[in-house]
Amino acid sequence: MQNLRSLDSVDRFRIVETSRASLAPERYRPERFYDEMFAADGTVRPHYAALEERIATLTPAELGERQRTLEQSFLLQGITFTVYGAENTTERIIPTDLLPRIIPSAEWARIESGLTQRLRALNLFLADIYGAQKILADGIVPRDLVLGAPSYRREMRGLYVPHNSYVNVCGSDLIRDGQGEFAVLEDNLRVPSGVSYMLANRDAAKRTFPGTYRAAGVRPVERYPDLLLSTLKSLAGDWRPNPQVVVMTPGVYNSAYYEHAYLARLMGTPLVEGRDLVVHDNMVYMRTTEGLRRVDVIYRRVDDDFIDPLTFRRDSSLGVAGLFNAYRAGNVVIANAPGTGVADDKAVYAFVPEIIRYYLGEDAILPNVETYLCREAAQLDHVLGNLDKLVVKAVGASGGYGMLVGPHATQAERDDFADRLKADPSNYIAQPTIQLSTAPCLVEGAIEPRHVDLRPFILAGQKIVVTPGALTRVALKRGSLVVNSSQGGGSKDTWVLADGEQQP
Amino acid sequence: MMLARVADSLYWIGRYIERAEHLCRISEVMLTATLDDNESATEVARIALAAIGDHEESEEILTPVEQVRNLLFDRDDLGSVGASLSRARENARQVRDQITTETWERLNILYLRVTGPYAEQEFAQSASTYLHGIIADLHLFKGAADATMSHGEGWRFLLLGVHLERAQRIARLLDVCFGDHAGPTPMTDHLAQMAVLRMACALEPYLRVYTAEIHPLYVLQYLLFDEDFPRSIRFSTARIQEYLDKLAPRSTVVSRAGPERLAGRLNARLEFADLDETLGASAILGAVVAECSRIHHAVYETFIDYPLEQRLPA
Structure with missing residues (x-):
């Protein structure tokens, strides 16, 4: 997700004072951005009508009370992430907003087919670049772009991957453009997280707005752990009658540890750390109270670099020595497969529409955000000429490093970046400043618009399944476009409505 | 069958919880x-401080309340209640997938109560109400675990920890009253003996058996040999034997000092003890502490920290 960019858009919201005691949504009027609840003319979108009615009956105090109950229940359940400070270590809950974000069924249908199409193509792409490399030979994607990427794992060349499904769990980030159309901002194909918040938020929303929930006809997300387990089992189903699946975590100090334990608990599978596993004769075993027991499928939440010190980073103590050899021998399945990161690289991202066309002969259902590849001379010229309007990102970097936000940079910074661009153009891409849509959120007792994105979760084993729900991430600071939890982002439940059950 | 690391964590949750309650x-x-x-x-x-153990004589003389405050909140003291509960919770977090949400929530609430920002303030307002609350919460934890967790392998490791810790702690308490570490004069004071029974949560059950006649020999007999009272040492050794018997046959390799054999021997010693043995209490109390620690090591060797070479497939 892009970090940064704190557009000061406060002035873009006209605050209408009201004398009503309840939280009147009239106060709330986003003007420029697409809003999830209100159309441009200020009327409530039909799929939000039931929620609007319900909110109107609640006083600010009642809403605040519900918000507190919600936060307390998260704290008690230990749905927290750990913040390591110099003085002491504290655990915080991820800020959670109680007003659900609602997506009508027609819109979801497009998202669902778009994501399915995209992941099918990306899995074919991965199978190809680790196999015959036809797409490179045909010159659709530049050879050096793929083979030169640090996330390309040559160790994966020619290996058997069940169902050719390299990416088994995907969490794409979608945003709405200014016209309200969904576009893919990023494909997370490595170890995407956040699904436990989707489930926990749903659990909370059902208790906060039970009546509205039932009346709206929301599609359930609770089957996710079950679907994940069957996806994982399907990877070893051909050669083991009842495969032993485990979830592998870096350990309790990982910020997503809660999620790892949560998924293991709901799937009923052991949660292992590297130190629980042993490789002997290219078989993977876990240490149990009764001795060693064979492991067949590892749903790993550890990055490629760290899974096996013999093959990847030698200083890793999180992994298991010999794991990759066992994988190469076909005695264990690692999900997601190592080396999937090359397909969510920022430069490869720009080629995804071409990739879809190449393998499937179809146009992409969900568009990309417009991206300029600085490696192409013509595009570089355009980027250099429009540095004050664009966001420039380094291909290999993430987390907001090596990035220029044109509209907010000084002329000196832009000049400096222009030099860097000219020196190493292939290391950079540029995108227009992104306009996230807004959704109503409860902030200090008032309902205000906040920017949101959408992270649905897609599973791919024998077949591809999109869970009808998502994690909606919220930038809690007014005007901010940063939704990352590490930088003050929160989340809210996402209701995908079933067909024909919508409120008028 | 469960991960060795998980069994280890559950075992230590049991130990830490029991330790916190006892303290x-x-x-x-x-x-x-x-x-x-x-x-x-x-x-x-004197008895209380000696039973709590390894507290060195500090330079300054602390009031009982100050001593208890340190015992509860001293973060540097690994034997404090706060540290025990933090570690119990840390262990529980590592096996969060193995314990039920109900059980986890009880432990998490306890942790938040003892380490939270208002803990010391609450304690200052009324120390005894605060302690009473913590003990009640610990009972709720045990109750939630009992009522919601499956009483299988993990449960047995949890309770194995509880009872090993309990047997050792009660043995230590009796030792500072009647054994080698007793005070210079034999304990005859009625009120002090009542207090000792209270420390083992045994006063009311004791009175039902022996009436209000409190005598050192009876106190000792009750807390060592009573078959039904859950804080007598014999009750704990019987549970230890029971859990280890159920756990043991599952292990493929029988090590020479299998923990179930050690547990059986210890339990037999208490079951068939000569009551006169209580006259020389230190011998049997010392044996309890030493045997419990051997059982602990045997549990590690058999279930948790076994040498890999023995278990590799041929």
Whole structure:
């Protein structure tokens, strides 16, 4: 997700004072951005009508009370992430907003087919670049772009991957453009997280707005752990009658540890750390109270670099020595497969529409955000000429490093970046400043618009399944476009409505 | 079948929980007893501090309340209640997938109560109410675990920890009253003996058996040999044997000092002890502490930290 960019858009919201005691949504009027609840003319979108009615009956105090109950229940359940400070270590809950974000069924249908199409193509792409490399030979994607990427794992060349499904769990980030159309901002194909918040938020929303929930006809997300387990089992189903699946975590100090334990608990599978596993004769075993027991499928939440010190980073103590050899021998399945990161690289991202066309002969259902590849001379010229309007990102970097936000940079910074661009153009891409849509959120007792994105979760084993729900991430600071939890982002439940059950 | 690391964590949750409860109860009894200013109070304070153990004589003389505050909140002291509960929770977090949400929530609430920002303030307002609350919460934890967790392998490791810790702690308490570490004069003070029974949560059950006639020999017999009272040492050794018997046949390799054999021997010793043996209490109390620690090591060797070469497939 892009970090940064704190557009000061406060002035873009006209605050209408009201004398009503309840939280009147009239106060709330986003003007420029697409809003999830209100159309441009200020009327409530039909799929939000039931929620609007319900909110109107609640006083600010009642809403605040519900918000507190919600936060307390998260704290008690230990749905927290750990913040390591110099003085002491504290655990915080991820800020959670109680007003659900609602997506009508027609819109979801497009998202669902778009994501399915995209992941099918990306899995074919991965199978190809680790196999015959036809797409490179045909010159659709530049050879050096793929083979030169640090996330390309040559160790994966020619290996058997069940169902050719390299990416088994995907969490794409979608945003709405200014016209309200969904576009893919990023494909997370490595170890995407956040699904436990989707489930926990749903659990909370059902208790906060039970009546509205039932009346709206929301599609359930609770089957996710079950679907994940069957996806994982399907990877070893051909050669083991009842495969032993485990979830592998870096350990309790990982910020997503809660999620790892949560998924293991709901799937009923052991949660292992590297130190629980042993490789002997290219078989993977876990240490149990009764001795060693064979492991067949590892749903790993550890990055490629760290899974096996013999093959990847030698200083890793999180992994298991010999794991990759066992994988190469076909005695264990690692999900997601190592080396999937090359397909969510920022430069490869720009080629995804071409990739879809190449393998499937179809146009992409969900568009990309417009991206300029600085490696192409013509595009570089355009980027250099429009540095004050664009966001420039380094291909290999993430987390907001090596990035220029044109509209907010000084002329000196832009000049400096222009030099860097000219020196190493292939290391950079540029995108227009992104306009996230807004959704109503409860902030200090008032309902205000906040920017949101959408992270649905897609599973791919024998077949591809999109869970009808998502994690909606919220930038809690007014005007901010940063939704990352590490930088003050929160989340809210996402209701995908079933067909024909919508409120008028 | 469960991960060895998970069994280890569950075992230690049991130990830490039991430790925290024991420390809180002794503290509460001491605070109540020392409200009086007499010889019994001095004796009770001596017993309590000796039973809590390894506290070195500090330079400054602390009031009982200050001592209890340190015992509860001292973060640097790994034997404190706060540290025990933090570690129990840390272990529980590592096996969060193995314990039920109900059980986890009880432990998490306890942790938040003892380490939260208002803990010391609450304690200052009323030390005894605070301690009482913590003990009640610990009971709720055990109750939630009992009522919601499957009583299988993990449960047995949890309770194995509880009972090993309990047997050792009660043995230590009896030792500082009647054994080698007793005070210079034999304990005859009625109030002090009542306090000792309270420290083992045994006063009311004791009275039902022996009536209000409190005598050192009876106290010792009750806390060592009673078959039904859950804080007598024999009760704990019987549970230890029971759990290990159920756990043991599952292990493929029988090590020579299998923990179930050690547990059976210890339990038999208490079951068939000559009551006169209580006259020389230190021998049997010392044996309990030593055997429990051997069982602990045997459990590690058999279930948790076994040498890999023995278990590799041929």
